[in-house]
Amino acid sequence: MAIGGFLSVDPFRPEAPFLRGFRASFVRNNRMLDVILVALLVGLFGLGVAYAYACERL
Amino acid sequence: MTFNGILQIALFAAIILVLTRPLGGFMTRVFSGERTLIGRALGPVERAIYRLCGVDETTEQHWLTYAVALLLFNMMGALVLYALMRLQALLPFNPQGQVAVTPDLSFNTAISFVTNTNWQSYGGETTMGYLVQMAGLTVQNFMSAATGIALALALVRGFSRRGARTIGNFWVDLTRCTLYVLLPACIVMTLFFVWQGVPQNLGAYTEATTLEGAKQLIAQGPVASQLAIKMLGTNGGGFFNANSAHPFENPNALVNLVQMVAIFAIGAGLTNVFGRMVGNERQGWAILAAMGVMFLVGVGVCYWAEAQANPLLAGLPVDQAVSALSPGGNMEGKEVRFGIANTALFATITTDASCGAVIGWHDSFMPLGGLVPLVNMLLGEVIVGGVGAGLYGILLMAIIAMFVAGLMVGRTPEYIGKKLEAKEVKMTVLAILAMPLVILLFTAISSAIPLGTAGVANNGPHGFSEIFYAYASGAANNGSAFGGLSANTLWYNTTLGVTMFVGRFFIIIPALAIAGALAAKKTVPVSAGTFPTTGPLFVSLLVGVILIVGGLTYFPAVALGPVVEQLQMMAGTTY
Numbered sequence: 001m002a003i004g005g006f007l008s009v010d011p012f013r014p015e016a017p018f019l020r021g022f023r024a025s026f027v028r029n030n031r032m033l034d035v036i037l038v039a040l041l042v043g044l045f046g047l048g049v050a051y052a053y054a055c056e057r058l
Numbered sequence: 059m060t061f062n063g064i065l066q067i068a069l070f071a072a073i074i075l076v077l078t079r080p081l082g083g084f085m086t087r088v089f090s091g092e093r094t095l096i097g098r099a100l101g102p103v104e105r106a107i108y109r110l111c112g113v114d115e116t117t118e119q120h121w122l123t124y125a126v127a128l129l130l131f132n133m134m135g136a137l138v139l140y141a142l143m144r145l146q147a148l149l150p151f152n153p154q155g156q157v158a159v160t161p162d163l164s165f166n167t168a169i170s171f172v173t174n175t176n177w178q179s180y181g182g183e184t185t186m187g188y189l190v191q192m193a194g195l196t197v198q199n200f201m202s203a204a205t206g207i208a209l210a211l212a213l214v215r216g217f218s219r220r221g222a223r224t225i226g227n228f229w230v231d232l233t234r235c236t237l238y239v240l241l242p243a244c245i246v247m248t249l250f251f252v253w254q255g256v257p258q259n260l261g262a263y264t265e266a267t268t269l270e271g272a273k274q275l276i277a278q279g280p281v282a283s284q285l286a287i288k289m290l291g292t293n294g295g296g297f298f299n300a301n302s303a304h305p306f307e308n309p310n311a312l313v314n315l316v317q318m319v320a321i322f323a324i325g326a327g328l329t330n331v332f333g334r335m336v337g338n339e340r341q342g343w344a345i346l347a348a349m350g351v352m353f354l355v356g357v358g359v360c361y362w363a364e365a366q367a368n369p370l371l372a373g374l375p376v377d378q379a380v381s382a383l384s385p386g387g388n389m390e391g392k393e394v395r396f397g398i399a400n401t402a403l404f405a406t407i408t409t410d411a412s413c414g415a416v417i418g419w420h421d422s423f424m425p426l427g428g429l430v431p432l433v434n435m436l437l438g439e440v441i442v443g444g445v446g447a448g449l450y451g452i453l454l455m456a457i458i459a460m461f462v463a464g465l466m467v468g469r470t471p472e473y474i475g476k477k478l479e480a481k482e483v484k485m486t487v488l489a490i491l492a493m494p495l496v497i498l499l500f501t502a503i504s505s506a507i508p509l510g511t512a513g514v515a516n517n518g519p520h521g522f523s524e525i526f527y528a529y530a531s532g533a534a535n536n537g538s539a540f541g542g543l544s545a546n547t548l549w550y551n552t553t554l555g556v557t558m559f560v561g562r563f564f565i566i567i568p569a570l571a572i573a574g575a576l577a578a579k580k581t582v583p584v585s586a587g588t589f590p591t592t593g594p595l596f597v598s599l600l601v602g603v604i605l606i607v608g609g610l611t612y613f614p615a616v617a618l619g620p621v622v623e624q625l626q627m628m629a630g631t632t633y
Contacts, residue, residue, distance in 0.1 A: 037165040037552070038140065044169075044556065045133035048563045052125040055571040058484060 059365045060380060063399025067357055070315070070403060071350070074322050078346065079339075081323060082330020088238045089211055089231065089331065100237055107233055118224035121574025124212060125567055127228040128205060132172050132563075135201055140168040142194040143186075152187030153262035159185060166551035171195050173562035174202035174444055176288075176295030176414055176537035177528075177554060179546040183277035183298050188260055195295060196284045200244075203291030203324075204235040206446030209566055210328055213450045216573030217474040218335045220581050225573045239324070240291060247286035247320065255309040258282040281306055289320035292444040294414030294537045302404075302417045303393055314396055314417065318404060321413045325442040328449045336474050340592035345452055348600045352441045353410055356430050361402040363427035364388050370632055391422025391541075402427065409434035412444030414537030421524065421541030425624035428540065432527055432620065435534035437608040438493060444535060450569045452600070456591075457486045457572070459603040463589050472588060475581040482575055485568035492564035493533045494611045496557040500529045501615065509549040515542035519626065520633035523619035528554065533561030 087094050097104075108115050119127065143159035146152060159167065163179055170177045171194070180186070186195065208231035215225050252258050257278040264276040281297045285307060288295060298304040308314055326346060333342025365387040367378035380386035385397050392401040401418035408415050409431035420431050434441060440452040456473060461483050464471025471478040504510025504525045514521040520542070527540035532554045539545070545554065582588075590596060623633065 033161040034144065037161050038137070040552075040556075041136055041140065041165060041168065042133065044559045045129050045136075045563075048129045048559075048567060049126055051564065052122055052129070052567045052570070055485060055488070055568055056122050056574075058481070058571075 059361055060399070063361060063365075063397065066399050067361070067403050070318055070407075071354070073319050074326050077319070077323050078326045078330050081327030082334060082342065085239060085324075085327055086331045086334045088234055090335075091234075094238070096238055096242060104233055104237055107237075108229075111229065113227070113229040113233075115227065115230050118227050120223060121212070121225050121570045121577075124225055124228045125570045128209070128566065128570075129563065131201075131228070131232070132205065135198055136168040136172045139171060139194045139198055140164050142190050143167060146187045146190050149187065149189050151189040151192070151260060153260070154187065156185060156187040156190075159190075162548045162551035163546060166555045167195075169555040169558050170537065171198035171293070171295065172202055173535050173558045174206055174291070174293055174412060174447065175532060175535040175558045175562070176293045177532055177539070177545075177558065178295055178299075178537070179551055179554075181299030182296055183263075183279075188279050191284060191297065192280055196280075196287060199284070199287040199291050199293040199295070200236055200240055201232070203240060203287065203293065203445045204232045206444055207235045207239070207324070207328070208232050208446065209569060210446035210449040211331075213453055213569055213573045214332050214335045216576035217332075217453075217476060218337070219577040220579070222577040225570070225577050240287065243290055244283070244286040247290065247316070248282045250316065251282040251285055251313060254313045255306075256282040256285055256313070257306055278306065285317075286320075288415060289317045289413065290324060290445075292321055292325065292411045292413040292447075294408065294412075294416075296415065302415045308393075308417060311396060311400075314393075314400065314404070317415070318407050321407050321411045321415070322442050324445045325411055325448045328446065332449060332453075338592065341474060344592045344597055345449075345456070345600075347594075348597045348604075349410075349441045349443075349448070349452065351597065351601055352437070352604070353406065356410065356434055356441065357403055357406040360406050360423075360427050360430035361399055363424045363430070364392070364398045364402050366424065368424065368627075370627060370630065388422075388424050388427070391419030393417040402430075405431050406434065408538055409536055410439065410441035410443070412439045412447055412535045412537075414531065416538050419541050420527070420538065425620045425627060428523065428527075429616070429620040429624075431538065432523070432530060432540075433608070433612075433616070435527075435530045435536050436493075436497070436612045436616070437604055438490070439534045439536060440604060447535065447565075451565070452604075454486050454489050454565075454569060454572075455604050455607070456600055457482055458490070458607065459596075459600045460589065460591070461486075462603060463599060467587075469587060472582055473591060475584070476576050476579050477582055482572050485571045485575070489565045489568040489572075490607065493561055496560045497526075497529045497533045498612075498615060500553050500557055501526045504529070504549070504553070509547070513544040513547055513550060515544070516633045518633040519619050519623040523623065526615055526619050529557055532557035535562050 143164040146156055147158045166179055208228055211231055212225040258280055266274050266276050268274055284297050298307050302308040329342040329346040333339035368388050377384045378386055387398050392398055404417045420428050438451045440448055440455055442448050443451050457478055460471040460473040461478055505522055514524050524540050524543040528543050531538055
């Protein structure tokens with residue numbers, strides 16, 4: 001189930017691949033949700049490491 | 059307000075004052091590697107852990123190495139916790155047969171417990187099996203608390219060292235903090251809680267038959283062991299959905315007092331550690347004084363607001379006056395066993411520290427009463443704060459205060475003998491901006507889109523407060539819920555997860571960078587132009603800077619929530 005009207009789109013309007021992917025990622029029973037969220041989790045910590053290196057250079 | 063209520067608040071403050079110095083002395087000896095009684099008993103365990111993990115305790119780390127070790131350790135903790143929740147249906151110690159936690163809730167909860175937030179978009183007794191509670195959530199309660207303390211120590215070393223390239227060893231700090239401070243204290247507290255009636259077992263829930271003949275499931279489990287670290291580590295995540303308002307999680311007034319003291323004890327003691335490590339205990343007392351002033355004002359306002367009669371109930375047959383038979387004031391949302399004073403005190407303590415445990419329903423407070431917990435979090439939880447987090451948070455504010463003082467007199471600012479230059483100020487500003495960035499951004503978006511407003515139980519300013527409070531609680535790593543917000547949705551689980559992460563690590567990283575920069579500096583000798591940082595002038599400046607920074611950042615949002623609601627209530631409208 002897509003969440004609310006925020007991501008609803010006009011069914012007659014072709015959807016951009018990026019938006020299709022984005023919408024799919026925001027579906028709670030998406031089979032890929034585990035992969036997406038674990039990737040987000042690891043990505044956040046990766047961002048933290050990059051931020052630390054940026055702080056060292058600043 | 060009653061004399062009895064004020065006396066209870068004064069008793070709590072006195073206990074914390076008495077505990078601060080002995081706790082600070084003990085922790086200083088532990089973290090400095092000095093000999094202690096407990097060190098002799100647990101020393102072999104410590105050395106065995108280092109051998110097992112391949113840690114050389116004599117090698118120290120550059121701040122960047124320290125930061126990367128901290129991040130990777132926490133990432134592994136989050137991944138293990140995520141896996142435990144997703145696989146819990148297949149794992150043992152699950153007598154109730156709890157099913158797998160949904161991916162987004164697992165994501166939210168993993169970040170929540172790793173960041174010491176313990177925001178819970180779930181009810182513990184209906185969602186988590188015992189293995190997840192013990193090996194997942196409770197372990198992270200220890201690790202996140204130790205991480206916070208380790209970071210505070212690293213920052214203090216930055217002030218106390220001269221011309222050094224290193225700020226300590228993350229693995230050693232983490233191990234010593236867990237082994238010598240948190241674990242022994244929690245074992246004692248757990249035994250005390252069990253003695254007082256808190257359950258500690260691995261059995262299935264008990265089915266009871268009520269007097270009316272209905273069936274009722276009595277939830278229980280390994281509660282006491284989680285309760286101890288929940289309070290001492292300022293984690294706050296409840297075993298039960300009702301948190302410390304549940305009689306099994308807070309059976310009597312004595313346990314309630316011990317829980318409140320436990321929330322503040324280590325944070326207050328760390329101010330003394332700071333004073334001792336920089337060579338002047340008065341520096342620590344000055345920091346504690348600034349915290350104390352803000353705490354007393356907060357609890358005073360909250361208690362006063364809740365002790366007032368609700369004007370909207372004035373025409374109804376509701377007794378709101380203090381008498382032998384009535385506590386008076388606004389009793390809605392209060393822990394009725396402990397009364398208004400204790401509920402207001404608990405709400406203030408839990409949001410001053412980054413605990414988040416609750417015995418009352420902040421959503422049901424009067425608008426001004428509910429404003430106090432919200433403001434406590436928005437100020438960055440620097441009023442004692444989370445274990446470690448409070449100390450490094452207020453030291454960042456002290457850097458800003460000294461920077462402002464330096465600007466006033468046209469002199470390079472100094473603090474604890476260290477010149478504060480561009481690097482430190484830039485890092486401090488980055489750290490301070492992290493929280494408002496995520497709080498205001500996500501509150502604004504969630505207030506405007508159906509994904510956000512769908513979860514709100516009330517209209518108008520009260521509904522806005524519910525959203526604002528949730529993101530403030532996440533970013534401040536507090537974890538308490540205002541209430542009234544259905545947060546177990548994909549939108550709130552993911553955005554609150556990101557909020558908690560930014561609120562934790564995007565402050566920790568610049569703080570470590572400051573520690574590294576300060577440690578490398580030489581100490582400036584005290585001169586006639588040095589601003590004294592142990593007196594009332596410094597305390598006033600520090601409190602002023604904290605309030606001004608917080609006010610300038612959040613006043614518009616606060617005005618849209620509790621302030622408007624208070625004015626509307628006085629005009630006869632409620633939400």
